[in-house]
Amino acid sequence: MFQLKDGRSLELCTFRVLLFHHTVVLLLLTHCCTGHPQVIGPPRPVLAFVGDDIILPCHLEPATDVASTAVEWTRPDLKPRFVHLWRSGQELLGDQHPSYSGRTSLFTNKLKHGDISLKLSRVKLSDKGTYRCFIPTMNIDSTVKLVFDSVSFPxxxxxxxxxxxxxxxxxxxxxxxxxxxxxxxxxxxxxxxxxxxxxxxxxxxxxxxxxxxxxxxxxxxxxxxxxxxxxxxxxxxxxxxxxxLVESSFAVRVSICVAVCVTSISAALFIVWRGRQNTTKTIETKTSSDELQPLMDREKLMTGSDKIHYLENTKAKLDEDLQKTEGELEHVTQVIKTLTNQKENLDKQKEKLIALQQEEKILIEEKEERMKRIRRLQEDKKNQKHDKTKKYLENTKEEHVKLLVNTNNLLKTTGDLITEMVERKGKLERDMEQIRRKLKETERLREETERLREETERKLQSEQEETEYEINDPSSCGDTSSKMLTDQLQPTKQ
Incomplete structure (x- = not known):
């Protein structure tokens, strides 16, 4: 029994030794065939710009699955030194340096292929330094140096x-x-x-x-x-x-302004001329002194309701003429105001043109002097360009001179027009005053005619009463007849 037992024990030990030997041989063969994994970093420093997102490259060769293995990214010069930690399939950020909070990450889907590169977001100047990617279980590591070139070209x-x-x-x-x-x-x-x-x-x-x-x-x-x-x-x-060079668009704007002013003045002249023609016809037709005298003569021939009706018509026409005259006076006043504003604008345009002309003169002189220097240094290649520029400057100068002359003419025309409008305004005011006087005289004549009509009616009523009295009293017939005859003669004399 004992020997059998010892024999079996001996065979079991021999089996274990052989198994261990074969395992060692198999591992050696595997190592020889595949090679020991190494951590490979970049051959040169990583160049970064402040504010960018960068990748610090690091991987294993041959590719080895490290998804369930510990991975450490550290900076030896920091305390704590940990930049990013990966253990047991998850990130451990409790020991991470505060300056890297929320800015680091691994490519988790590439860990099984041995890629342990670190992504660093929103790079700061303080991130500059040497980083270490380390796998503790394999005791292998590599370093990555981060440098900056953040200077931008002006x-x-x-x-x-x-x-x-x-x-x-x-x-x-x-x-x-x-x-x-x-x-x-x-x-x-x-x-x-x-x-x-x-x-x-x-x-x-x-x-x-x-x-x-x-x-x-x-x-x-x-x-x-x-x-x-x-x-x-x-x-x-x-x-x-x-x-x-002075921008030609300014000259174009000045030309447009002058054209608009000319158009506005022409339109104002046309409107005033039409209004003056209508007013002149109205005044000449309805309020001339030649017609006022027949009006007075006709008043002497009219009596009673006909005279009142005629005077009322005359008053209505005069009222209408007064309203038209007042409207035209208001229109002429507005035209004078508009023309005055345009004159002020033209004065300002003139000042700008004079300043522009002076500036153009200085620029032309400087350009000619520079062209002389350039002609001495360069030949035919740029002569054509300079001649074109000189011609452009000369044309611009001529254009500004023309604009200045046109502006002066417009200023003179506007001044004459304002003077004429002021005279016209005075004449209209005088005509309106004359119409008011005639209107007042017409009103007085109407009141007087109304008073005479009332007196005539009273006299007729009195005569009628006396006639009825005489019919009833024959003795006073002779006296009454003579009195009636006298009363009839009195209105005729009047």
């Missing part, structure tokens, strides 16, 4: 201003604070205003500078440099010659 903007051309230069992402210089085409420094500097939440500087070019430089350079980090960025811009 952004140039150009605008036309009254005293020249305004250039604005802006550059972002600098640290420490840089300097800004303006250079002309020959490399000479240009005088500019103070540099505006803004420091952002990422501790990077944004600088901007502006310069007004009064003399024409075809090539302008904005240079931003920081000597401490040996960084320089510059942008060259070509300033078109047309920006230094």
């Amino acid at each position: 952004d140039m903007k150009i605008a036309k201003v009254s005293n020249g051309v305004l250039l604005v230069c802006k550059s972002k992402g600098w640290y420490p604070e840089p300097e800004v210089f303006w250079l002309d085409g020959e490399g000479n420094l240009l005088s500019a205003g103070p540099t505006e500097t803004v420091r952002g939440p990422d501790d990077l500087y944004t600088v901007s500078s502006r310069v007004t070019v009064e003399k024409r430089h075809s090539r302008i350079t904005c240079r931003v440099q920081q000597n401490h980090i040996n960084q320089t960025r510059e942008t060259l811009i070509h300033v078109p010659d047309e920006l230094f």
Whole structure:
């Protein structure tokens, strides 16, 4: 029994030894065939720009499933050093450094293929440094270095201003604070205003500078440099010659304004002329002094209700004439006001044209001087362009001279028209006063006629009563007849 037992034990131990031996051999063969996994990082530093989302690449070779394995991303210079942790198939962010909160992630669907790259969002300047991707169970790691090149090339903007051309230069992402210089085409420094500097939440500087070019430089350079980090960025811009010329659109606007003024004045003249013709006809037809005298003569011949009816018609016509005259007077007053405003506008246009002419004169002189210098340096290639520019300037000058002459003529015409309208206004006021006097006289005659009619009716009634009395009393017939005869003769004399 004991020997049997010992024999079986011996066979069992031998079996276990053989099994262990074969397992070791199998593992060695596997290692030789497949190779030990290694963590591979990028061959060079990762270049980042502030504010971007970047990927710190890291993977295993050969590809090994690490979805259920611990993965650590750390920065040795931080406390705590953990940037991102992955264990037991989930993220553990309790020990993560606060500056990376909410900005790190792994590509979980690629972990089974050995890709343990880290995505870092909204990169900050403080993220610069060396990162370590580490797999504790395999005791393998690699490093990734993150560097910055956040400096941007200057952004140039150009605008036309009254005293020249305004250039604005802006550059972002600098640290420490840089300097800004303006250079002309020959490399000479240009005088500019103070540099505006803004420091952002990422501790990077944004600088901007502006310069007004009064003399024409075809090539302008904005240079931003920081000597401490040996960084320089510059942008060259070509300033078109047309920006230094007075914009032709202004002359077009002036021409349009003058045309509108001419149209308005012509329309006003036509309306006033028509109104004057109608008023003249009305006044000449209805209120002439030649007709007022027959009116007075006719009043002497009329008696009673006919005279009253005639005077009422005359009064109605005079009222109508007065309303028309008042309407025309209001219209003429409005026309005078409009013309006065137009005259003021034309005065302003004249001042602008004079200033524009002076500016054009200076620009032409400067352009001619520059053209002389350029002709000495260059040949036929640019002569045609300069001749075209000179011709354009001469045509512009002639156009402005014509506009100034037209404006002066319009000013004179407007002044004469205002004088005529003022005289017309005075005449209309005098005619209206005359109509009012005639109207008042007509009203007086009507009242007097009404009074005479009432007296006549009273006399007729008295005579009738006396006649009835005489019929009833024959003794007074002779006296009554003589009295009636006397009474009848009295109205005739009147």
